[in-house]
Amino acid sequence: MTDETPSTGCLLTARTVPYHHHLRFECTLGNLHLHVGPAFEHPWSILFGPSGSGKSSILRALCGLLPNAHARVFRGDPPGEHNIDLTPLPPHHRAIAYAPQQPSLFPHLTVRDNIAFSHTIRSRPSSPVLEDVLSLFELHPLLDRNPNRLSGGERQRVNLARAFAVPDAKLMLLDEPFTGLDLALRDQLLPRMKDFLAARNIPCISVTHDVDEALLLDAQIFHIDAGRITMHGPARAVLAAERERLLNALR
């Protein structure tokens, strides 16, 4: 596998031990060059770093949305034995749920139909998961609204709910999931989202540049800068070093 990896390729290996979930990912994204050894041993991982460092592109490549990216994704349980090469699979066969940074709600469908989209196309219009998701994001009052009649924060909640509702998702990817949400709502939603995913053994990779969010989640952090992973580890350790670095820069 590695013999075809170009010099500019990135290797991101993800493993979540408590969930028996192994994910390995290699890709070429322009001049982005990343290399990480076995990591992602946490159910929630965060790609952290400045704008333009390639965080969102990594998520899109994982979903299979960057056709020109050289990407290999392996998933298996246990690692090494039942590895599935996801690379040749189109996005709709990857079982990777994705909430993009721009909500991108389907404008011709109501909130209810947007969230139930992944169920409707599988001919499973009603499911207990849907009800759980609606309660999680408190969307019951908005169900019959059209997306063009929602506020920015409401749109973002529908966007997240639509990704959380995907049946049989094996991985959750959230790109700046709390854009447009106020802090109180974020602090209320975060632990509930974490519990929801943990209860269903779905590991999550999110993108943020918010230190508070990373600390609240107590996630595994990958600090990306200038196309490289400069630091990785538990949120407290990585972000303390980041704070130190910023303070030194100010002196």
Add this chain to the structure above:
Amino acid sequence: MDLAALGLTLRLATVTTVLLLILGTPLALWIAGCSSTKSHTIARRIAQAAVALPLVLPPTVLGFYLLVWLGPARAPGRALIHLIGHPLAFTFSGLVVGSMIYSLPFAVQPLVLAFQHVDPNLTAVAATLGASPLTVFRRIILPLSRTGFLTAAVLTFAHTVGEFGVVLMLGGDIPGLTRTLSISIFDQVQELNYRAADMTALTLVAISFAALILVYWRSASPQAIDA
């Protein structure tokens, strides 16, 4: 008025519109870059120019080439005669083929525009939610391009109703078989029967005007469909 010509014209326009929408949709999807890969940019531009060619070519040129190439003198014509047992020229099927090529830009261009207006983020998200390309088309692209389909259908229909050069070259002027309304007017004027020509002309104006009102009515209120 020549009722046989009216019936034939409406039948020709309906068949042409239905076939062009079916065949033009995949072509428009490809030209608009809605397929899974955005490659073949040069090929797509060439196809777009080829689709627009009937807009600038004199219809008689198009009709002439079709008459020659679909006739027994050339290989495609011979293959077709072998396949269906008779030449296409001077038949209704021949008129359908000619009309489809002549009206191709009127079907494909509104569809290309409509497909290009569908936010690619929507189709990408739909794919991550588990929708196959066909489902994405059926559930996202198609409902968001309804106005484009209506415009394409109405323009194709109206343009086919009004065509003259191609039909005359390819179909001749056989009453009841290939004589359409626009040819009928020409014949009536040749016979100095201005009263009949007036009726026929008025019918064509009415059909065209009604079609355009329908297009502008719907395209002026795209939200009305969804609300």
